[in-house]
Amino acid sequence: MNRTYNRTYTFFLWIIGAALIFEAEGPIVDPWAQLAWYYHADISSWDFGKYLPVHIVVSLVEVLLIITALMWWKRERRLKEAYRFIPGTLIVPLLAFGGMLVFGVLYGISGGGNFTFALWEVRGFLMMIGVYLLTGIFIRQEKHLNHLVWVILIAGTGLAVENLLRSVIYAKAIEGDDLAFDHIDSIILAFAFVLAVNLFAFGGTRAQKRFAAIAMPVILIATEVMKRRAAFVALAIGIVVLTIFLLRLRPRVFWKVVPPLAILFGIYLVIFWRDSSAIGQPARAISSQFTPDPRDYFSNLYRLIEHQDIILNILTAPITGLGFGQQFRFYIPVADVGSNWPFWHYTTHNEVLWVWMKDGAIGFLTFLWLLGRGVYDGARAVETQREEWAFVARLRSRLGSRKASESLWKEAIPLATVMLRPSAAAKTYAAHKRSLPPDAYGLNVPGWERTDKVRSVTAQRSAAVALLVSAICLIPMQLTFSYVDLGLTSERDMLLFGLMLGIIGRGALLLGTQQDTPRAATSRETQQPAKSRSRQTTKRPRYQELTPAQLLSPEERHEAVRHVVRTTASFQARTTSRPLPSSPSRPLPEEAGQTPAPRRPISEGATAPVSVLDAMTAPLPDPLQTREQTSRSGASFEQPAADAVGASGSGGGDGELMPWQKAPHGL
């Protein structure tokens, strides 16, 4: 990465951070809120806007993002590698949805709709699409994810602090004001909180965790001060979703943490079910669904009537929708809020069904498809980051059983080879030092699980998985929030949503489970003319699995396999959530009176069968080449070993493939 790229990338992060921390609306008494308003408001609506000769209908944040895109467009010819756009896996549903938005606008205008209102209605979605595309340019490495984590944490905490200060300094002025805080603060604070929790659940740098530990109570208190039920509902949805990921990716943490916390939360609900104080707000968000107070009752009633109106409007044009820019009809009258909200006849509080009402069934279908693909692709990407404790326990149990034989040890070698997923640290070592330290192999085991009693031997502390899981959590959070509280027309949260969709779409690439082949190819061919280079890269597969064979020299591979086998052999079985059918205390073949196989010391206090060591010194098959051969014969490189491990019934496994045995996800 060169300096030009870094400058533009930093500029992009500043834009994102400012958009999150600056509120689009706030009370007049708060000068900070008034200052922040300029960032999101149309330039024509500024004080000097009336003196402008033309009507500038873009906001400052949009102008800055457009400038960023122009900087990329201008320089990408010169800086091909740094600026090459990565489309991501969600580009097809995103463009399909974008196409339906165009259709909705044209259909609405052709029916006599207001073009200005139509543009305002789709403005949030345009921001989402634009930021998704920019993410494919600027967020392309694991370190960028860590930078983004910092941006979101700092912006979320800054926003929370600002809201807390406002609630204290201007307490009387904002009392009873429903617009004292921007609606969108709810989703931003809830997302920042979920990200902070995920840092502890899925890992992050020490500094990130320390900051998150301070930020979490601040964000939670600020959310309580805002007194928005939608914020707590979105937060609850996010927590539920992250527990699902915890169950799959970190099962031991799940069983240690989630059941006790669930019991404690149940006790909290019982105690604060009818409490209206600040600490009782989370409970109120749930209890008001069953026994609403007067304020919540009228809020619920408005939304209930509006919901029926939406359905009736949908039924008038279920396939095409009304079209953007068209007013919808109030078949059942609701309270008049049009005096302070010009979009009263255009936008409903339930903006999920509003998509169908305005864009028709196909538009809603593409929207639902986009959300579903986002969740699915993100889940597939992070699934590769499961802790391998189950595998190690299973392998050790099998190697230590009565039936263990030399052939099983040989099985362990290809398994261990595949297990060596290169980490970011390994790539750095490979690039700069030509050799790998024994602790740099990407064993992909959480930091709290791998230690040599002196220091962590995890390849790298990173919040990449935490951010990806948070991004996935944001999708159901956004859906829930938008179902009740205008979540899809605000540029502010759609910017965040587009950013997270962009990260999900490139998730496998950012986690290192896939390689961006064209970039590697062009870096080797920098001296070739641009035309021939582009022709060559287009013929190559877009993504390719990154295997140890691509990264390590044969000597390094052999050393790596020795390291893994040694680690596996000396691994001490830990308490697991699933029972191990083959007890680690079961006697080894030598102890059971069988003839011991000849062994040779491989390190201090550890030995291995001679046949295994011989197998190590033999040339290893190239995984890529082997996969091509086996795919022609209908089998895969890892499958026999996986079947053997699974069929043994050891380790409490269900016979399914382990993450490092699986092929990367196709994009």
Place this chain on the structure above:
Amino acid sequence: MKFMLAFLALCIVVGLWTPPKLKLASLIAGTAVLLVLFFLVVPRYL
């Protein structure tokens, strides 16, 4: 709302628990189509 959340939950479960060799992206699209058709037939569940 419940059906849409259930749809997303299904996407998470499919993404996390099915073997990655199975390409199930078309299943997601198919389920979304079925869900919209269901809403068209029974709009009160929207």
